[in-house]
Amino acid sequence: MDNRKTASKAMRKAAGMAALAAAMALSACGSNGGNEGGSANGAAPSPSGSATAAPEASAPPAELAKVTQVTNWFAQPEHGGQYAALAKDFYKEAGLDMTIQSGGPGISSTQIVASGKAEFGMGQADEILLARQNGIPLVAIAATFQKNPQGIMYHKGKYKDVSELNGHKVYVGSGVAFWEYLKRAYKLDGVEEMKYTGSLANFVDDPDSATQMYVTSEPYTMEQQGVAVDSFLNYDLGYKQYGNVLYTTEDYLKKHPDRVKAYVEASVKGWNYYRDNAEEINLVMQKSNPDLKLEAMAFGTKALEPLVYGGDAETNGVGYMSKDIWEGLQRQLVEIGLLTEAEPIDGVFTNEFLPSP
Template sequence: MLTKTTRGKHFRLWGLSLIVTSVMALSACGSDKNGDVSQGSESAGNQPAEVKVTKVTQVTNWFAEPEHGGQYAALSKGFYKDAGLDMTIQPGGPGVSASQIVASGKAEFGMGQADEILLARENGIPLVAIAATFQKNPQGIMYHKDKYKDISELNGHKVYVGSGVAFWEYLKKAYKLDTVQEMKYTGSLANFVADPESATQIYVTSEPFTMQQEGVDVDYFLNYDLGYKQYGNILFTTEDYIKDHPDIVKAYVEASIKGWDYYKDNSEEINKVMQEKNPDLKLEAMAFGTKAQEALVYGGDAETNGVGYMNKEIWEGLQKQLVDIGILKKTAPIDEAFTNEFLPAK
């Protein structure tokens, strides 16, 4: 049974379990629902001056957790409010598609994976990545400690993984995993624990902590380091929203990045805020996740270009990999899929 601490939700099954035709119909209808609300303030002449605050919603990819730390920091510390945004964070969960919700106009911003953005675009859903809160995606393959030194050694053994998951299709081809016994991933780790020869898909910020608590020694391969280089927890919106409301997009991105900068040195404070939203996730687990993700968020290109930065070569490489494994049918202009223009100046 999936709980708010189960991390299998991040491994979306291909291909993009949206009903594309219905999403496009909703998207065509649009939703310019930027409800501006006025807040009175006193001008020099004691006359109320109207300050417009725009109501917006962002949909995350699961219940509140460290991977959303910057977003909740921006909300709780008033960074969104200071930017003129009346922000609602709508948590994801089983059966919640941020892509579909944003495409239909029911939310302005969403959070997902880079490969989701590319597949959505090929299916006519014009999503655009506007920041990458993770330079390296936390997806990986976990195994019992000291069992494997190379992922090719998984041949002949059971691997619990979602059917058709893009990163797994890449790994199978790149490392010739022809004789792996693919087992259905359900979110439970019981079968993995019972079989020391097996491996399972994970989020490196979560399941290793669960195993630590159960006294099971594990290690993992990070998919990014194995060559499947994609950004994680992409913030995205639609082409139309960027065109119609570039000022709001810029305000959202800048406030979000300010939140991530704050979270780096104040994670304990913000984790307590998130636990109020997701009490099933204990503070000890949050502390583990915060430490595990630090290099993934603030390392790499983020060291010199700031949190959220995206490299064109990474996007092009990912697109090529998805074409090579048949997830995408063809390449498309990659500059249309992402932009750094709304990131704070460095």
Template structure:
């Protein structure tokens, strides 16, 4: 999908440093609310559930891109009333170019955000105390796409072009792990035109999107998932701040449980919710969303989620990612990993 370089989870060093230097602002354009007009202030009331007659707690979550299947469960929870049932007046604010969920949540303009695991670690290093409360993707959908039959191993990319966002943490890892010292790095712009015209090139992608685009254009491709190449990080992390979590654990729990319920609904009812996504983002095509929903299913519901449920996070995965970023010099030091994430608010399976 054109423009996905902005959301491509691996955050650049420049962006990481600027997180604490840049003041953030965000309008309400494109926001979707489950109970417009509720008068409670953000986080002011206890999430007690609509059935109790209590006033709904007004909260906002910022996603990491425009509405699409990677956000299907969040929009399912909104459309089916799960947030409202949990006592929440939810507004979903779509991400997009120039929208930083970490900055918006850190500033208090939203209570919850969505991002990648490495973004959480980098934000914390730069003084933004975010905490991951659920990982929607057990395997991050980031990958490297190439023309079919051209690569059997990523090391064979030496001597060829790779379209990639500058400073991407996943790429720094792959270069070191696969000794990619002879790759011609080209700026990723979101367009696949150069990749299509150059059969020996490769490009960063989301496996839920770009392979479908190539399929529609009659271009035979294959891809490696970054997770399977060794850069094991969670995708579409739901996060809040340490301060909000400590002050409003009941709201955090209500939010996480409703979100997980939404993802379980989306798994079997993606065709229904994709129409909701299309209303929010008219550029989406139902056929492309159907492809994305199918492609992402094993990445969300497989792995540890099979046993522990959607959103579960492993200490080994978090520690492994942190060590990789320290080894690369992207992180200065390793902090106690238990401060970075918690499974406390996930529903008991």
């Protein structure tokens, strides 16, 4: 890493003949060719005059680079790989002193990363494109979800096609990019749009309504309340974007490519660990988010498995991103008027720092 310091070796002086002392000093200087954390041994005379092994002073530990990543919500299975990398010291082993800062209501990870208060962030693919248009030069460096878990939830058996939502209430955030696409693609001009507040009470009370959701969480909430639901996944409806994309700024990537590589590789290692050790890491995350029950985490873990480890990740590994997917999403955002132009997509994302599958 560019920030690691090469440890200097202190030469030991031995009592005795001047010639032997000089020889020891030369040996100590040349025995460690800059190996971090290593130690070299030189022969030092014992009080009786016989030679014994006398180890040099231990090198100080390499300095870790302090970095922060901001997630897009409170700790939950959607962040499992990041917390696994932290809990199992994968970041530390890669030379990073990592802090995970939870997102939440009113917290903009893009603004925090752009301001330099955090080096890495997590968000949706469309957020990266929209941020760049607004003068925030973010670069996607890994996509932890091959398929975004966002979708539309409705009461079980009510709808077979998303176009049937016309004439009914849909609880959705104002100006949400995926909803603007769905309205245009499926001619949802007859939908009664209702403000999404995070509460599902109104949805439960109206069997004809629908609401935005994450397939990894809201269906579990409904299951606990005895409400049977189905859902449309936005990705399957044509709005193909990556979810929980890891990103940094162009400037940070240019100045610290080694740290970016270390971060990406440790994160991917964390996601691979989480796949087989979710229960262990869920306990870790619950300490950061005690309001989330382990049963809900178990549901989320199962729901996210095909979204994280399926698709292109099966052959190219966790985090892989396709140029076709990025270009398709960019084109859709231009068509619905959220992007004014399509910039060269090669500057938007990179697979350069991903480990070999």
